[in-house]
Amino acid sequence: MTLHGKHLISGKLVESSGAFFSAQNPSTGETLQPAFHEGGEPEVDAALKVADSAFDALRSASVETRARLLEVLADKIMALGDDLLNRAHAETALPMARLQGERGRAIGQCKLFANLIREGSWALPCIDHAIPDRQPLPKPDVRRVMQPIGPVVVFGASNFPFAIGAVGTDTVCALAAGCSVVVKGHPAHPGTCELLAGAVFAALDEVGLPSGCFSLVHGHSNELGAALVTHPLTQAVAFTGSLKGGRALFDLACRRPVPIPFYGEMGSVNPVFLLPGALSQRASQIAENYVGSVTMGVGQFCTNPAVVIGAKGANLETFVQSAADAAAKWAPSTMLHAGICKAYDDGTKSISSTPGLSVAAKSLAEASPAASQAACIIYRTELDNLQSHDHLQHEVFGPCSIVATCSGKEEMLNFASQLQGQLTATIHGTEEDLKEYADLVRILERKVGRIIFNGFPTGIEVCPSMHHGGPYPAATHSFFTSIGTGSIYRFVRPVCYQGFPDSELPEAIRETNPSGSIRNIDGQLTR
Numbered sequence: 027m028t029l030h031g032k033h034l035i036s037g038k039l040v041e042s043s044g045a046f047f048s049a050q051n052p053s054t055g056e057t058l059q060p061a062f063h064e065g066g067e068p069e070v071d072a073a074l075k076v077a078d079s080a081f082d083a084l085r086s087a088s089v090e091t092r093a094r095l096l097e098v099l100a101d102k103i104m105a106l107g108d109d110l111l112n113r114a115h116a117e118t119a120l121p122m123a124r125l126q127g128e129r130g131r132a133i134g135q136c137k138l139f140a141n142l143i144r145e146g147s148w149a150l151p152c153i154d155h156a157i158p159d160r161q162p163l164p165k166p167d168v169r170r171v172m173q174p175i176g177p178v179v180v181f182g183a184s185n186f187p188f189a190i191g192a193v194g195t196d197t198v199c200a201l202a203a204g205c206s207v208v209v210k211g212h213p214a215h216p217g218t219c220e221l222l223a224g225a226v227f228a229a230l231d232e233v234g235l236p237s238g239c240f241s242l243v244h245g246h247s248n249e250l251g252a253a254l255v256t257h258p259l260t261q262a263v264a265f266t267g268s269l270k271g272g273r274a275l276f277d278l279a280c281r282r283p284v285p286i287p288f289y290g291e292m293g294s295v296n297p298v299f300l301l302p303g304a305l306s307q308r309a310s311q312i313a314e315n316y317v318g319s320v321t322m323g324v325g326q327f328c329t330n331p332a333v334v335i336g337a338k339g340a341n342l343e344t345f346v347q348s349a350a351d352a353a354a355k356w357a358p359s360t361m362l363h364a365g366i367c368k369a370y371d372d373g374t375k376s377i378s379s380t381p382g383l384s385v386a387a388k389s390l391a392e393a394s395p396a397a398s399q400a401a402c403i404i405y406r407t408e409l410d411n412l413q414s415h416d417h418l419q420h421e422v423f424g425p426c427s428i429v430a431t432c433s434g435k436e437e438m439l440n441f442a443s444q445l446q447g448q449l450t451a452t453i454h455g456t457e458e459d460l461k462e463y464a465d466l467v468r469i470l471e472r473k474v475g476r477i478i479f480n481g482f483p484t485g486i487e488v489c490p491s492m493h494h495g496g497p498y499p500a501a502t503h504s505f506f507t508s509i510g511t512g513s514i515y516r517f518v519r520p521v522c523y524q525g526f527p528d529s530e531l532p533e534a535i536r537e538t539n540p541s542g543s544i545r546n547i548d549g550q551l552t553r
């Protein structure tokens with residue numbers, strides 16, 4: 027399959043008159059063909075205008091048509107076959123097995139949202155019948171249901187080219203909700219984005235929806251991202267990426283003459299608390315699994331467990347020794363791109379130069395800079411030292427982590443209560459530990475989106491009960507999740523209809539309930 031490197035606006039190939047950029051193979055440094063057009067304001071304007079025009083057709087299409095769109099999209103992604111896997115592998119260095127698994131997740135998301143919208147309860151239909159003879163005043167007929175918000179701009183992350191990329195969770199749940207989408211292609215994997223965009227246009231065509239429901243604009247300038255966020259027709263933004271980028275774009279969304287919701291999912295240090303019972307029973311086993319989690323995907327996960335806290339003593343020493351053994355054995359591996367590898371080098375140099383901190387272990391084999399490789403590094407320090415150096419509590423994207431020793435429960439709780447917002451926190455303990463440290467759970471409930479007991483935060487289950495988000499700076503809005511079916515609520519808003527004739531109401535809140543969804547009728551949940 028030959029790539030063209032052009033923007034795909036409403037299915038048409040669009041060239042820019044300015045600069046070009048190319049993807050690199052991070053394993054070899056080789057420049058990958060073709061050169062991609064660098065988008066700017068004209069392309070953004072064109073993409074948002076067609077997205078706005080197509081929005082009416084998409085939101086008024088039947089639920090069945092939108093559900094079919096997602097299912098056909100899943101088939102079209104699969105039909106890209108090895109061309110998609112090979113290009114993504116060349117652009118990201120992610121192993122084939124990982125890419126196959128991630129493609130399965132992307133397809134699973136399409137089917138999950140198709141089922142969700144067919145069933146219909148997600149839209150929270152609510153009906154309060156009129157009571158014309160109520161005293162002292164009649165009660166009107168009032169009904170409410172979720173409606174799509176309008177054109178959505180999506181920024182995917184470098185580390186999930188399929189599941190959080192051009193056809194990832196944000197795009198899929200926006201289309202499911204009835205929103206047209208403009209994707210800013212990730213500059214590290216533009217060819218992958220181009221192939222996936224082709225699958226979306228093929229699916230739109232097959233179900234008879236306008237091609238303007240989706241556009242892909244390429245580029246790697248901050249100006250392009252800014253133009254997408256500030257365009258007057260953009261109604262919401264989904265961003266997955268770094269705190270620096272997310273915060274810059276969030277500020278732009280808030281400073282618009284008409285501010286819009288900006289859903290930024292950003293990095294986190296995902297603290298792990300080792301409680302005494304667990305440490306005494308299975309320190310070595312926890313340590314091995316911890317290093318497995320730190321090094322999974324070369325540490326390039328927003329849920330990477332980057333800080334571990336345990337009380338001083340022989341059991342913690344056993345934990346550190348086992349973690350050191352596992353880290354030493356881990357072979358350095360290629361990161362997503364040279365820029366991320368350089369950021370990892372700079373970040374680990376900055377950690378290493380911190381007073382009062384030592385390296386407990388490092389991969390024995392040397393990392394090759396030419397192949398953008400990263401080594402695993404496990405650091406040690408005292409918890410008060412970690413707390414007194416702000417930079418130790420910020421994400422360094424890659425396979426490193428810090429083990430911090432505390433004197434006991436009081437210091438651990440004090441640390442937890444001073445944490446910034448996090449995507450996750452993990453507790454390793456026995457049930458007795460959990461009773462003894464109930465205060466820790468109460469504190470973490472105010473700090474994180476997901477609390478894991480005796481597991482690890484990497485590997486996010488895509489399911490209705492998942493919450494992937496957290497208080498700032500983990501995310502820009504702690505109420506919303508970016509993973510799982512709840513993520514659809516980012517792209518809708520409630521609309522209330524008062525006194526409407528039944529035939530003119532949205533189907534979900536008419537008297538009949540053809541999809542059998544759960545509705546709140548006069549205060550009772552019913553099908």
Ligand code: NAP
Pocket residue numbers: 181182183184185186190210211212213245246247248249250251252266267268269270271272274275291292293294327328329366421423449494500508
């Ligand atoms: P990134 O460098 O922030 O890039 C994400 C996207 O935003 C890219 O398209 C990037 O384009 C754009 N961008 C970044 N800064 C910008 C700015 N100031 N103005 C305009 N556009 C900007 O992140 P990444 O390297 O792709 O992904 C790694 C990060 O994502 C890590 O921090 C990781 O923790 C986080 N992440 C979070 C989640 C989550 O669900 N919370 C999931 C996966 C990854 P340019 O490169 O052209 O600037």
